[in-house]
Amino acid sequence: MTLRLRRHSFADDQPLMMAIVNRTPDSFFDKGATWAEQAAFDRVRLVVEQGAEIVDIGGIKAAPGEEIGVAEEKARVVDFVARVRSEFPGLVISVDTWRAEVGDAVCEAGADVLNDAWGGADPELVDVAAAHGAAIVCTHTGGVTPRTRPFRIEYDDVMAAVLADTQAYASRALEAGVARESIVIDPAHDFGKNTFHSLEVTRRISEMVDTGWPVLVSLSNKDFVGETLDVPVGERLLGTLAATSVCALAGARIYRVHQVLETRQTVDMVWSIAGRRRPAQAIRGIQ
Amino acid sequence: MSRIAVVPGCLALLPAYASLRDPVAPLRVAALSAVEWLGPDVEVVGSDAGRRVGAALLDEVARAGAPAQPGDRDRLVVLNGSACRTEKAPGYLDPRAEAYDALLGAALAGPDLAALKDVDLELGRELLADVEALPALVDALAGAELVSVDYADAPYGVQYWVMRWERP
Numbered sequence: 001m002t003l004r005l006r007r008h009s010f011a012d013d014q015p016l017m018m019a020i021v022n023r024t025p026d027s028f029f030d031k032g033a034t035w036a037e038q039a040a041f042d043r044v045r046l047v048v049e050q051g052a053e054i055v056d057i058g059g060i061k062a063a064p065g066e067e068i069g070v071a072e073e074k075a076r077v078v079d080f081v082a083r084v085r086s087e088f089p090g091l092v093i094s095v096d097t098w099r100a101e102v103g104d105a106v107c108e109a110g111a112d113v114l115n116d117a118w119g120g121a122d123p124e125l126v127d128v129a130a131a132h133g134a135a136i137v138c139t140h141t142g143g144v145t146p147r148t149r150p151f152r153i154e155y156d157d158v159m160a161a162v163l164a165d166t167q168a169y170a171s172r173a174l175e176a177g178v179a180r181e182s183i184v185i186d187p188a189h190d191f192g193k194n195t196f197h198s199l200e201v202t203r204r205i206s207e208m209v210d211t212g213w214p215v216l217v218s219l220s221n222k223d224f225v226g227e228t229l230d231v232p233v234g235e236r237l238l239g240t241l242a243a244t245s246v247c248a249l250a251g252a253r254i255y256r257v258h259q260v261l262e263t264r265q266t267v268d269m270v271w272s273i274a275g276r277r278r279p280a281q282a283i284r285g286i287q
Numbered sequence: 288m289s290r291i292a293v294v295p296g297c298l299a300l301l302p303a304y305a306s307l308r309d310p311v312a313p314l315r316v317a318a319l320s321a322v323e324w325l326g327p328d329v330e331v332v333g334s335d336a337g338r339r340v341g342a343a344l345l346d347e348v349a350r351a352g353a354p355a356q357p358g359d360r361d362r363l364v365v366l367n368g369s370a371c372r373t374e375k376a377p378g379y380l381d382p383r384a385e386a387y388d389a390l391l392g393a394a395l396a397g398p399d400l401a402a403l404k405d406v407d408l409e410l411g412r413e414l415l416a417d418v419e420a421l422p423a424l425v426d427a428l429a430g431a432e433l434v435s436v437d438y439a440d441a442p443y444g445v446q447y448w449v450m451r452w453e454r455p
Contacts, residue, residue, distance in 0.1 A: 286298035287443035
């Protein structure tokens, strides 16, 4: 199915890189490297040069921490979205927020996608997406409160829960008026999940692809990679790319990433192995 | 009147082996243009692989033109020179390859039928040249004149030609 992210459309055989741009002083990977507006803007420019189709701008780190109210979140992202919009008209702008009020403001400023990492915690977010013709990412969190860590959450069948919740969320978005081709589902690795859950979700990601909804995966440098390989945050690229390969082979469409070039190469390689992408330039043995 | 064209049996010309960036773009342009120039009734002559390449090129172009007169079939001959022109060539660098290709290329462009008949097919096989169709080409070129040499290069260590002839 063609994917429409507000003013941008993509063919169904095209995998997309969604580059993470944090307007936060404390996110786990970059630790505030793009907290300053100009630094964040420079990061946008860099990932665009690296070929990212989407930037995912976030004003609040996912992990627990200092309470960030609506006004502060808006101050961090709304004007920034407007600046990115005017500088990069061809770029898809996603905003990582669960709040409808913030979603409304960033869509006004030109955002194309509302990336709700917290599984519909604010029920009005779908209405905001519908009102602006924006796309929405429907994640599974197991019903946890935003910015909480999973603690002793268990599932009879984690993928069954992911499928049920993300599809229910997608249906809710559809009923609210979000276009069918503008709804994306995301299992949300590590959100409401321990490492074993995230590994199983990765292993069974084809079940999500089989629903027909475009699948977004956010694997980048996460704790399930760190715990699986016993490596700290700065040493998780290889594990991330291994997980990325598994998701790419199954056909996940959008990759939310810190490292654009490495992920793009990984996905391109797997996409070609899967027969969905031609080699860049092959002549060996056929000249 | 009949027309004769030569193209190489380069497998990269097959749709199944298409890349995102065409590694043989100039060759493809020349080959398709030459094939398009042929009339609607074309016999493809070449080795097994060569005929596949020829048939694929024919499939890709919409050929118009007047219906052929009986006995005036055009010919698409698929052949190429050595595959030993550089160290990275499929057959590695063979010092005999350049002279072999020069001789064959000049004989084709003439066309010099006597020289073409003298071409050493055995040496050609050693140099991984696809010259199986050469005897048939010599027959077809009797009385023919060169129209154009559209392509003559060895971009990947393999000598390719695209040429056209016309016979009254």
